[in-house]
């Protein structure tokens with residue numbers, strides 16, 4: 001791995017370019033630094049002007065190559081900066097650097113023509129040559145983007161090429177773009193990483209491979225993304241580039257311009273990755289129009305566009321929904337403020353009609369259908385279904401669609417309650433598997449591959465594998481544990497080749513738009529597995545693997561430890577993803593989506609539709625549907641930018657907290673090493689910003705490790721501040737106007753999203769610093785007794801943490817075979833038994849009868865789901881035998897919100913006699 005050169009400029013935090021998670025953020029950081037230096041250089045009477053100028057030159061020299069990958073500020077402005085840097089007018093130097101730096105920071109150059117003027121002294125004649133024309137404002141605004149031209153010729157020919165594309169702009173184009181020219185494969189990869197504005201790539205056959213930019217840290221940045229074979233494949237660099245860019249940013253439109261055998265090229269496998277193939281640069285206008293057409297395809301939001309049109313029409317409504325068109329509101333004597341607050345459009349866009357330009361969510365054939373198809377493309381599936389009642393409903397739909405009574409579903413017990421309820425509805429038997437515990441933080445991690453394989457192998461040994469239909473996993477977990485999705489599916493499919501996977505990605509939808517995280521999403525991994533199963537190299541690997549392990553008996557311990565591979569001839573790739581678009585993207589609350597990559601979907605299409613009908617309102621909210629459509633558009637255009645920025649911000653937030661001398665005395669952002677046991681981090685990855693760290697280390701951890709910690713989920717440990725999670729959450733809300741989502745006994749979860757900014761980071765850091773100062777003072781002023789009681793409180797929060805109870809077992813009354821080594825049970829029977837009040841009894845938590853029965857029986861059997869918040873997973877499910885572990889945990893639990901438990905009544909149990917009666921009457925199931 002190349003380390004950066006010693007003389008490479010590092011700024012503020014001492015970070016080299018390669019240490020930035022998001023390369024483009026490094027660029028903006030450099031402009032800010034150059035601005036600081038040139039501002040001080042411009043200050044009158046500076047004694048160290050030479051030193052400052054050298055620093056400015058060094059910073060500029062580092063920026064200059066990166067700027068060749070971007071449309072703004074462009075060569076004219078860069079030439080002006082260089083000229084002023086080497087002249088003596090530092091005031092005008094500082095002025096132009098400030099203008100560029102501010103325009104980049106605020107992204108204002110995308111709308112504001114004045115940002116493009118090369119001469120801030122007002123020489124607009126030159127400006128005419130470089131401005132993207134009529135960027136416009138408000139309604140007339142034309143979205144701005146950049147197009148990468150990968151050119152074959154000498155750099156001296158590039159200005160003419162740029163000009164050629166610029167001249168094609170027409171006033172009635174719906175979008176406006178600036179061309180950016182590079183001359184090699186590697187520079188194209190760098191441009192795609194550094195330049196958020198790129199939306200299309202035109203590769204002109206004949207370009208070279210090696211980067212023409214020499215900064216060593218740029219090599220470190222591209223290394224993880226350029227496969228070794230790409231360099232060797234000089235014959236087909238266009239195809240290789242399409243492959244690599246598709247991995248990095250699949251949303252980009254790719255065009256190939258070639259003088260070769262165009263018919264053969266257009267029919268080749270790689271052509272599928274290109275939007276169009278052109279013969280020679282003889283049709284520049286065609287290329288220009290194709291580029292705009294590609295953008296239009298992504299820009300169009302069929303449902304939202306029609307809803308806007310619908311809102312403008314003078315429609316009389318004679319159906320339900322009086323708020324539609326707003327007439328019941330705007331004419332009201334008493335609720336007119338409702339109209340004033342929400343505005344007219346909300347009501348004009350309300351309708352219960354499914355015709356007249358709108359469509360039906362339940363039976364989509366028009367614009368909702370097209371919007372869903374576009375969403376499937378964006379999220380990487382074969383099909384997508386909009387859901388307007390949250391991922392809670394998406395999950396229930398999937399369970400009901402794919403499971404039938406008696407099926408076994410392997411499930412992480414720590415997953416969201418919608419899954420447990422979905423299983424009750426479907427009448428399937430859950431086989432609960434526990435995630436690895438993080439007892440020290442009173443939370444669970446995630447579900448490792450090993451216990452899943454053990455469960456599958458036991459089912460196989462007992463001849464029940466055919467009943468194991470589905471595996472349910474959460475990815476990533478609330479606290480940020482990201483699974484190795486590909487490996488999990490491979491190993492499970494090796495045991496059960498048609499196992500269906502339901503990946504609950506309620507929190508993780510955004511990951512699709514990060515080249516680093518995509519491979520760890522359900523759809524990213526499903527696509528990879530599909531390709532893999534067709535690959536002859538995989539087949540050879542499989543055959544070797546099969547020869548070694550294929551003959552072993554299911555109870556052979558070697559199978560659990562071996563990395564098993566599925567038979568490519570038998571395997572069925574059946575993957576479902578549920579995703580709360582509202583949690584990580586710009587959909588309205590409850591906007592959720594089901595994305596499907598199931599090669600056997602036609603066989604389950606009918607039950608899927610039934611399940612969709614069961615759970616979907618016949619009055620779905622139009623605005624939620626429209627926002628799902630819009631969230632897709634946003635992510636297809638700026639998902640890469642938003643997600644890269646949020647990852648970078650999260651990493652900076654972690655560093656600021658952990659490196660702050662005052663804050664770190666009381667608070668800590670738990671590192672990957674603290675959140676993920678070592679056995680699941682075989683790459684040795686410990687944190688994102690340790691000395692010597694680079695993106696390549698992160699890329700390796702992402703490739704190899706069983707679990708990776710999402711940097712945007714910051715578990716902020718607060719036990720050392722003597723506060724439990726709920727206290728810190730309340731203090732942040734009451735005293736600092738900061739809202740936090742989840743808490744544990746000694747932590748809160750700080751979640752960075754696409755909406756967060758550096759100001760938000762500063763807000764939280766200041767709050768933590770203020771709280772730390774107050775604590776410092778309290779401990780200094782309070783004397784020995786204060787310090788002793790504080791130490792006691794810290795000890796109780798940090799060390800005296802209750803063990804987390806594992807799933808015990810279902811009572812024998814709910815088991816087909818009490819002697820079976822697999823733990824599935826008839827949960828639905830237990831659930832419905834509790835509907836009969838005479839079958840239930842209550843015992844208070846501190847009643848000695850509980851201890852008595854734990855020792856001597858009869859067994860205590862829960863009639864309910866009992867879900868304390870935090871930690872938020874069911875510590876009891878209907879029909880589960882309650883153990884001493886669970887009772888101890890409940891007694892130590894100091895949280896107020898426990899769903900399914902009423903402290904004054906006590907634990908709700910199924911009576912022993914009711915259990916005995918049920919056991920003898922299995923038809924009751």
Ligand SMILES: Cc1ncc(COP(=O)(O)O)c(C=O)c1O
Pocket residue numbers: 389390391392393415416418474478504506507580590592
């Ligand atoms: C893992 C997981 N899945 C599903 C859901 C339910 O999502 P929604 O709130 O969109 O119904 C949640 C909610 O917190 C969740 O954490």
